[in-house]
Amino acid sequence: MPPDEEKYRAPALDKGLDILELLASTDDGQTQAEIANLLGRTTPEIFRMLVVLRRRGYVELGHDDRYRLTTKMFEVAHRHPPIRRLTTIAGDAMQRLANQINQSVHMCILQSGRLLVIAQADCPDNNLNTVRLGAQIPIYDSASARVLAALMDEASLENLLRMAGERNSERRDRFLADLPRIRETGYCEGASLTIQGVTNLSAAVVDYTGKPIAAMTTPFIHRLTGPTNATVPQAREALVLTCQELSRRMGAGAAAL
Structure with missing residues (x-):
């Protein structure tokens, strides 16, 4: 000090x-x-x-x-206006997306070098893969953290890595190696690093400055039956469009006007 x-x-x-x-x-x-x-x-x-x-x-x-x-810390965090506004407008959009692609959807923010799940929507199917509301998730095995990190400036990314730890590890190296591709495409898509048979799809919600404020993710499970199964490309497109609409409602693009 x-x-x-x-x-x-x-x-x-x-x-x-x-x-x-x-x-x-x-x-x-x-x-x-x-x-x-x-x-x-x-x-x-x-x-x-x-x-x-x-x-x-x-x-x-x-x-x-x-x-x-x-849960009081979780509740207090949601009183912060940007997060409160985001969760207010995201709820219906997330549920429509979950219904459309028949997959569960969750939203995360970064908090002290970890991810915090602030919203979650289940799909109508009886079988689903979901993430618990309020869960705290390490960043290095996460699609959500990758899309958020890919949009960070250098100082913010360095601060995130410092808080997350593991300065010399394969997980950290793999995390950093994925960022350029995500930065180019605007989304993260890849096999889950924690659950076999799941393809993680994630995109970011940004504010009026283009700064990432949250990530929306679906842990896509490959169903063998069901009448309303979206393909991975269809689910990815719907997810990206939903995040773009939420970003617009959070003021994205206003700074360029």
Whole structure:
């Protein structure tokens, strides 16, 4: 921290944010002792922070004595006007797309070097592959992160990679190698890196400056039966058109006028 900023430190706030960020990165929560150990803090000072966070509704204590995040952070994030506006206008469009291509659709934003699923729509078919609303997803195996990263400026991309970690890894190298092609085509299409038999299709929603604000993705499953099965090219075209329309409604192109 620069010397001139040292006098503005808020240790209690730092501890509270450290706890929230730690719990956000774990699926099954942490005990008070585990939190203190992982953060290099004493148990009493962590306990005081946890009492406040529980009272404010950000964390909850389970019967197994493990602390977990509630949905309040997710709800607070959606009060931010751009995200609130996007999820408001995207809901119907996503459902129409899911019905049209008979595939589930979800929307993600980037948050602290990971993806956060902020909206999701199921298709009418009985069998579907869906992503949980509120899920946090590592970027390197994700089509959504690729389309967002492909539209970033150099400084924003470097910041994303720093937060995501894995500075020297094959996953990171493969991620970066995919970006030029996505930047050229305007979408990401490829076999899922996490589920066999799924083709991920993803495109970005941009704001009035052309900055990517969210990615819409369908984890396309290859159905063997059904009367309304779209092909991968048909689904990709419909997805791109939906993202273009949402971008227009978010003001895309206005900066050039």
